[in-house]
Amino acid sequence: MKLVERITVEPGKCGGRPCIRGLRIRVKDILEMLADGAKPEEILADFPDLEADDIKAALLYAAGGTDRVVLKAA
Numbered sequence: 001m002k003l004v005e006r007i008t009v010e011p012g013k014c015g016g017r018p019c020i021r022g023l024r025i026r027v028k029d030i031l032e033m034l035a036d037g038a039k040p041e042e043i044l045a046d047f048p049d050l051e052a053d054d055i056k057a058a059l060l061y062a063a064g065g066t067d068r069v070v071l072k073a074a
Contacts (some may be wrong), residue, residue, distance in 0.1 A: 004064075006057035020054045030058040059070060 008022045018027040033043050034045060040055050
């Protein structure tokens with residue numbers, strides 16, 4: 001499975017927000033935990049259904065969302 005395929009979006013789950021492998025664990029939640037200083041090992045211990053590649057997938061998904069041109073008015 002490619003990392004990006006671990007990210008799922010289902011209309012009836014978590015308000016249609018990106019989640020990990022159909023679980024009710026949002027990409028946003030993982031990113032916020034990492035930003036708050038949680039180590040991947042701590043996140044995996046708190047969420048036994050997660051796998052290390054799920055955290056990598058969340059980071060990759062977020063990185064893709066920042067890859068756009070930003071135009072400024074002259």
